[in-house]
Amino acid sequence: MNKEEVLKRTEEFVRQKIKGYDSGHDWWHIERVRNVAKFINEQEAIADQFTVEIAALLHDYVDSKFAGGNIENGFAELSEFMDKNGMTKIKEQVVDVLRNVSFSNKKPSGNLTDPVLLIIQDADRLDAIGAIGIARAFNYGGFRNNIIYNPDIEIKSSSTISHFYEKLLLLKNRMNTLTAKNLAVEKHEFLEIFLKQFYKEWEFGSFSGKRKY
Ligand code: ADP
Ligand code: NI
Secondary structure: OOHHHHHHHHHHHHHHHHOOOOHHHOHHHHHHHHHHHHHHHHHHOOOOHHHHHHHHHHOOOOOHHHOOOOOHHHHHHHHHHHHHOOOHHHHHHHHHHHHHOOOOOOOOOOOOOOHHHHHHHHHHHHOOOHHHHHHHHHHHHHHOOOOOOOHHHOOOOOOHHHHHHHOHHHHHHHOOOHHHHHHHHHHHHHHHHHHHHHHHHHHHHHHHHHOOO
């Protein structure tokens, strides 16, 4: 099987799986992560491009949020798929990348400096910031029926605005590659512009009507 064919089969395998995910983890997210990961590696030339592409396609295949906490079934499926489709040689590396790619993974293990991991992490994190990141955050919040914002319980609330402080605003400083650091600058600025405008409108809506003239 040539690489084109393996990539096509992997695309189809992923498309089937993510049908059950929220629309912030849809095919277009996978496609963006794949293309941005390829771009980063073109600039940095630190990893095998085929492995980068396969890892990008598979990076959300096993997600504890959509697997009821049981990720091992997902890894078993994935392992079988890779063996059957000519990817045994890169299987262990890709599985390690997938286990470590998540921002919320508290127990990283394996090769934490694998360039493939660094690239996929960067591409995934870039998609969580900027205008698309904001769209994805509110989309996810809606999917979970979370509130947009609550000024009374700002700390430890599960609002989507609080997610900006828990994750999105931290990502700029967690980029691994120089290429991603550069790409993150404008996207991070946009998060700040968005928040500024959001609070401005919130203030106006909260107090202006109550003012006595
Ligand atoms: P990771 O790729 O690190 O696993 P997630 O799957 O947790 O990231 O997040 C996927 C997308 O959903 C991101 O854009 C992220 O910002 C968003 N998201 C995750 N959790 C929340 C939340 N509690 N509120 C709003 N958006 C969220
Ligand atoms: Ni992702």
